[in-house]
Amino acid sequence: xxxxxxxxMTLTAERTYLAVPVYLYDESMDxxxxxxxxxxxxxxxxDASGRIIFRFVTSWKEDMTKDPDYVSCLNIGxxxxxxxxxxxxQPKAFLDHIAQTDHQVYSYAALKGEEDTGAExxxxxxxxxTAPVGWINDPNGLVxxxxxxxLFYQHNPMNVEWANMSWGHAVSDDLLHFHYVDDIMFPDDxxxxxxxxxxxxxxxxxxxPKDALLFFYTASQDPTRxxxxxxxxxxxxxxxxxxxxxxxxEGWHLPNLGGDNRDPKIFWHEETKSYxxxxxxQGKSFAILRSADLEEWEITxxxxxxxMWECPDLVRLRADDGGEKWAFLSADGxxxxxxxxxxxxxxxxxxxxxxxxxxxxxxxxxxxxxxxERVIQIAWLRIPNRxxxxxxxxxxxxxxxxxxxxxxxxxxxxxxxxxLPYEEKLPDGSVRIRDSYIQETISPEGRYCTVRLI
Numbered sequence: 122x123x124x125x126x127x128x129x130m131t132l133t134a135e136r137t138y139l140a141v142p143v144y145l146y147d148e149s150m151d152x153x154x155x156x157x158x159x160x161x162x163x164x165x166x167x168d169a170s171g172r173i174i175f176r177f178v179t180s181w182k183e184d185m186t187k188d189p190d191y192v193s194c195l196n197i198g199x200x201x202x203x204x205x206x207x208x209x210x211q212p213k214a215f216l217d218h219i220a221q222t223d224h225q226v227y228s229y230a231a232l233k234g235e236e237d238t239g240a241e242x243x244x245x246x247x248x249x250x251t252a253p254v255g256w257i258n259d260p261n262g263l264v265x266x267x268x269x270x271x272l273f274y275q276h277n278p279m280n281v282e283w284a285n286m287s288w289g290h291a292v293s294d295d296l297l298h299f300h301y302v303d304d305i306m307f308p309d310d311x312x313x314x315x316x317x318x319x320x321x322x323x324x325x326x327x328x329x330p331k332d333a334l335l336f337f338y339t340a341s342q343d344p345t346r347x348x349x350x351x352x353x354x355x356x357x358x359x360x361x362x363x364x365x366x367x368x369x370x371e372g373w374h375l376p377n378l379g380g381d382n383r384d385p386k387i388f389w390h391e392e393t394k395s396y397x398x399x400x401x402x403q404g405k406s407f408a409i410l411r412s413a414d415l416e417e418w419e420i421t422x423x424x425x426x427x428x429m430w431e432c433p434d435l436v437r438l439r440a441d442d443g444g445e446k447w448a449f450l451s452a453d454g455x456x457x458x459x460x461x462x463x464x465x466x467x468x469x470x471x472x473x474x475x476x477x478x479x480x481x482x483x484x485x486x487x488x489x490x491x492x493x494e495r496v497i498q499i500a501w502l503r504i505p506n507r508x509x510x511x512x513x514x515x516x517x518x519x520x521x522x523x524x525x526x527x528x529x530x531x532x533x534x535x536x537x538x539x540x541l542p543y544e545e546k547l548p549d550g551s552v553r554i555r556d557s558y559i560q561e562t563i564s565p566e567g568r569y570c571t572v573r574l575i
Contacts, residue, residue, distance in 0.1 A: 125162065125210040134205050135221055137198040139166065140232050142189030142218035143254070143279055144182040148507075157282060158345050162210035164279075166195065169203045176308050177278075177285045178345045185214040191254050191510045192218075192232050193278040194225045196303055225303075227254045227510065242509055248543065248556040249502065249514040250274075250299040252289055256281050257513040259384075259432060259452075259485035260499045261288055262319030262336045265492050270296050271364050272499070273336070274515065275316060278304055281512040284345055286313040288338070290364065296497070296518050296539045305367045306358060311374075312340035312351045316384045316432060320490045323389070326415040327357070327370065334360040335415070336367065337398075339383035340374075352377045355385050355400070357415075373416055378402060384432045384452075387415070388490065393463030399433040399449070407433050407451075409466060421464040426472075429455050432485045435466065436496050438532065440523035446530055448521070450475075452485040454500075458523075458530050473531055477564075478571040483516055496521040497537055502559070502572060516572065517554060517561050524567050533567035 141164070150156065161178035168174050175195055197205065207216065218229070226232050245251055255278040262273035269292050276289035288306040291299040306314045317338030325331045336358040342351050355375035360367045375385075380403030387398045390411075398410040398418065407429070409422040432452035439445050446469070447461040454475040457468035476483050486500035500516040517536055524533030536544060536554060543554045550565030560575045 127163075127208050127210060128213055128216060130207045130216050130219070132205055132207070132221070134197045134200045134203050136223045137196060137201075138194035138222045138225060139197045139205075140192040140194050140220045140222050140226060141179070141279070142185075142215060142229065143191050143193050144180050144185065145190040145281060145510075146180060147182075152282075154344065158284075161284065161345055163346060164209040164211065165207065166197075167206045167208065168200055169205070171206075173309075174200070174205075176347060178347050179209070179211060179215075179279050180282075181211065185212055185218075188229045189218055190229075191227050192229055193254060194222065194227075195278075197221075225253070244557050245509075245511075246514055246557040246559055248297055248517060248540070248554070249559050250291055251506075251511050251514045252276055252278075253301050254278065254281075254510045255512070256283055257289070257511070257515070258283070258501050258503075259316045260487045260501060260515055261316050261338065263487050263489040263497075263499060264319035264321065264334060265489055266321055266332075266334060267363055268294060269363065270294070270299070270489070271319060271334070272299050272515070273305070273319065274501075275314075276304060281506070281510065285347065286315055286341070286343070288314050288336075292364070296537055297543075302365075306336075306338070306369070308343070308347055309340070309369070310348070310351075311354065311356065312348050313343040315339035315341040315353075316485070316487075317355075318386045318487070318490065320387060320389075322359070324414075327359070327373065329359055330361055332361075334364055334367075336360075337385045337387055339385065341381075341383060353381055353383050355382070375418060378408065378420070380404075380406075382408075386432075386434050386487070388435070390461075390463045395463060397435065397463065399435045401431045401433055401451075405429055407449075409435070409464070411464065422466065424466070426451070426455075426457070429453065432487070434486070434488055434498075435461065436488050436521065437461075438496060438521060438523045439494070440525055440530065442525065444523055444525065444530065446523055448532055450486065454483060454486065456532060458532070470529060470531075475532060475534065475570060476572070477569040478573055480573050482572045482574075483570070486516070488521070504559070504574065514559065517556075519563070519570060526566065531568050534563050534570050535567055536561075536563065
């Protein structure tokens with residue numbers, strides 16, 4: 122094990138991207154968090170004023186003179202011409218692999234201008250989004266605007282294991298084929314960039330344009346040494362160019378409401394002319410908050426829903442027979458149906474579940490905003506992808522509505538209409554879509570979705 126003394130290098134930002142080497146853990150290594158975190162080394166990039174613009178923990182290996190497993194490209198275009206300083210606990214051999222490039226590259230061979238014989242993974246799914254490299258988990262900031270489906274997500278660009286929670290960004294014009302744009306939010310002094318939501322600023326809040334995109338997220342404590350001494354707070358970022366660039370808004374935050382409070386999901390409730398936020402608090406506890414302007418919030422309900430946990434969502438669903446219910450959902454796919462008056466959610470069913478299957482791959486589903494009456498959910502699929510430079514995928518988009526049978530109402534699922542050309546109808550009436558090694562199947566009545574590896 123190497124010591125943790127800081128090594129420094131300076132460079133002038135001359136190109137668009139800073140390519141940083143990434144070394145993956147040996148498959149034989151004990152993968153518990155204790156051992157894995159012990160192999161992480163701090164890595165900072167500072168601008169000419171000394172302000173940290175990128176901060177990560179990067180994995181250490183015994184021999185870093187060898188070529189890295191892949192490279193992660195950080196966009197330094199905004200600092201072109203400036204003198205940047207890199208400070209890291211990694212050895213000089215690590216710094217020797219750092220380079221600049223005008224294009225996003227992911228392999229060290231491509232960075233060196235050599236032929237990259239392993240550039241494309243033939244098994245990579247085509248309909249299930251995967252990050253080009255690194256770890257992926259919760260979908261975030263799902264919002265539709267001007268013909269573009271924006272997909273943000275929890276991303277660690279610096280390894281295929283969890284750490285360094287940042288927001289990646291991908292876009293699609295058909296809701297199925299998403300294309301990576303860039304990583305757009307990174308850990309800062311307030312914490313790591315945990316999950317959150319996106320919405321169009323239709324009422325001109327915060328003095329921003331009505332067509333601005335607003336992103337509410339959790340700045341979170343982190344179990345590594347990345348951002349010590351912080352508590353979870355809810356914060357805001359925005360875009361005034363249809364998501365091409367995003368700025369953090371420094372003039373507002375929601376203070377810690379206790380414990381691990383995180384994962385804000387916000388929508389406008391027309392009947393009571395107010396914004397509503399659902400928020401995970403801690404354990405099995407959640408809260409509902411209201412605000413007229415997205416700035417001042419009051420708690421109107423706290424509830425304990427065992428065994429629900431984190432990433433709450435609250436959506437209005439309609440049935441073909443004219444019935445209407447609200448659904449309160451959590452990350453694990455559990456949900457209640459009930460009523461919501463803008464202040465309080467009242468369950469009217471027992472605990473229900475969206476998913477079947479022993480593999481339990483789907484998690485942390487989130488619904489899109491600004492889609493009129495369509496309710497479209499995408500979830501994280503907890504797939505390890507061993508032997509590749511990426512971990513995890515996102516699910517196919519599913520539309521949620523109300524179904525009804527002899528037991529009462531339930532959430533009826535179907536693949537988004539855009540996926541119809543890829544559907545395969547089975548003899549029992551269920552519908553499935555196969556994509557490389559992933560198969561998603563929705564039961565005949567739409568009550569359950571099963572995801573498995575094939």
